[in-house]
Amino acid sequence: MALIDWSNDLGTKINSIDAQHKKLISLINNLHEAMKIGAGKAVTGQVIDELLDYTVTHFSNEEKLMTAHGYPGYAGHKKEHDEFTQKVKKLDEDYKAGKLAITIEIMRFLKDWLTTHIKGTDQKYSPFLLGKGVS
Numbered sequence: 001m002a003l004i005d006w007s008n009d010l011g012t013k014i015n016s017i018d019a020q021h022k023k024l025i026s027l028i029n030n031l032h033e034a035m036k037i038g039a040g041k042a043v044t045g046q047v048i049d050e051l052l053d054y055t056v057t058h059f060s061n062e063e064k065l066m067t068a069h070g071y072p073g074y075a076g077h078k079k080e081h082d083e084f085t086q087k088v089k090k091l092d093e094d095y096k097a098g099k100l101a102i103t104i105e106i107m108r109f110l111k112d113w114l115t116t117h118i119k120g121t122d123q124k125y126s127p128f129l130l131g132k133g134v135s
């Protein structure tokens with residue numbers, strides 16, 4: 001069973017964003033899978049790298065959309081992104097340094113952060129960006 005299943009309550013009504021969120025979910029699910037099967041350090045490290053890279057890419061896409069259209073909630077939204085990016089970077093570093101193992105608590109943190117962020121912070125920009133013709 002996957003850690004996170006896509007469901008309509010995660011939708012933003014913006015197709016390009018939903019596709020990116022689905023990819024992020026699948027990367028978190030991959031990390032969960034690596035944890036469950038006890039994958040080695042090289043494989044797990046690579047999965048964390050992919051998650052970090054794609055998190056940065058996706059946040060940057062959202063931030064560009066928000067700034068391009070003058071979204072008023074940008075600053076607070078960006079702050080959430082920055083905090084999460086720092087956490088994933090730290091996770092990556094600590095894992096590679098052998099200071100941390102991927103546990104179910106870490107997986108729950110990633111899942112809860114992403115789903116809470118999408119349902120709260122991301123869904124808030126949806127009517128604004130849709131009104132600007134973003135799809």
Ligand SMILES: [Fe+2]
Pocket residue numbers: 062077081117121122
């Ligand atoms: Fe976001």
